[in-house]
Amino acid sequence: MIEIKDLHKSYKTGSNSLHVLKGINFSVAEGELVSIMGSSGSGKSTLLNILGMLDEADSGTYTLDGVPIKNLNEKIAARYRNKFLGFIFQSFNLISYKSAVDNVALPLYYQGLKRKERMDRAMAYLEKVGLTDWAQHLPNELSGGQKQRVAIARALASDPKVLLADEPTGALDTKTSYEVMDLIQKINEEGRTILIVTHEHDIAEMTKRIVNLKDGVIIDDNKVDQIKALQYV
């Protein structure tokens, strides 16, 4: 599903150049649930941004579902993001003046779907995350866990190939974190490929594979026995 070869990325700050990613080789098969771990500054967010086509690598190749991702202009990048990727953010990033269902329907709006169909599909995904009754509520009327579940529904709405989650539990308490992880595990079990960036070990252990990043290189990459989040809920 994801194929990365020899990825390099550096940021220029004034006269200094900060080499963040120093040759990453990494691949993810379909249906995997992978966590990327590392301390801050290890380059894990940069990696995720490149995977999410929000940022571009300096060198190296990136293939997503057989499509080489290179020389993107913003228009094509936007289309690929819409078609291939679903984003889940630490701070949810819901649009504050849109109701839950409108938030979920937003990626479909950019796909150019008709309003009726958008609403139907958005409601279906809200039901999947158990928030049907909250469909018409604004984000600030929802709890943190609910917000993240709306965000997950939104990420799923365009039926993407890969879900990219940047610290999805970073702003949640432990119990809510596990609930969200339970949901993510369930989505993964339906065959969706999911990448999670996290620095929490308990969260990482709920995935099927842990990739450890340090100073811009992968130091280890192991399959683990998945711990079901459900038992903590």
Place this chain on the structure above:
Amino acid sequence: MFSRDNWDEILEALSANWFRTVLTAFGVLWGIFILVILLAAGKGLENGVKQGFGGMATNSMFMWSQTTSKPYKGLPQGRRFSFKTGDVEAIKEQVPHLRFISPRNQLGGFGGANNVVRGLNTGAYNVYGDYPEIIQQEPMDITSGRFINHSDIKEKRKVAVIGESVRSGLYEPGEKVLGSYIKISGVNFMVIGTYKKKGGGNGNVEEAQKQIYVPFTAFSQAFNRGEDVGWMAITANDDHSITSLKNQVFDVLKDRHTIHPEDDRAVGHFDLYEEFNKINGLFVALKGVAYFVGILVLLSGIIGISNIMLIVVKERTNEIGVRRALGATPWAIRGQILMESIFLTIMSGMAGIAMATAVIFLVNNALSGMDTSEMMFLNPSVDLGVVMTALAILVISGLLAGLIPAQNAIRIKPVDALRTE
């Protein structure tokens, strides 16, 4: 582009901060309000002044014979001459694009002696020998009976159309006017009509009612004018100005009366069109000032909108990042900002136009209760064209106001936009 979803997006974004939206809109509202009010006031002034022309055919000139000022072909200077009835035909033949040529002879004049008698009543009035076309050049309302016609001309009928002041001067109230006779310089004329007219070029309403119109031919015969013509009113077709044609007319006359071609004083004239154009020029200038002031005020409103859109874009950096992560193309983002800006501009502009219209309506209401004939202000209004122009200005300015903010919105990279809180 104009789907319901677009509107929803725009309305949601704008209603997210009502108070600010309204305050921003106020700048443009005020600008367009001032523009429309100024234009309407200018129009009102124009209407008021043009009312003074009393609906005269403004593409006209009036001319009369004076004395020659240059010797020519053995004839001395200071020679008197008179237009002849043959001149009318000659001008008609030789000068194209003329609509009416009305020759006129005249008795009496301002402050003249009594020249009209009816029974025991006498009065001093202007008596004109005219052709029926004169009513198109100097419009008047026939209040009873009829105006002179071509049969009167042909048969040299001694009939007269008298002004309302003549009627009140010579008749008792309620007395039968039509069919009665008045004696003009010793010759009896039957009254066939009465008229009332507006001020005419000089705006003297009272004097304009003290006139008597009789058929030109009857006048010439009764008062022994022979072939002479004292005065002519010439109107050109609408697509040609009389000012551009008058020299041709003069050339014909100079040729026929053996006047030096460069003798400019032999033929006296008053070019109504030129006078009218001078006044028109004033109103064009006034309109220019109105547009200038209005558009500048509008401009400051637009800068306000542009400014607030910049702030909105800044505030929504994160949201824009999210939208782009979800698959919004740069044009979708740009389009949304532009649409918001245009929508805001048009809405506030419409409100401004509506407000200005309401004010104009109130002024008109107040004016309608007064006698406006002596006022230099009448019926302030803006026509549809002005409103359309204003709307076009609004759309363009909304677009301009949104351009920089829209560009700002997509200049920041999605990854940086997402990092902003």
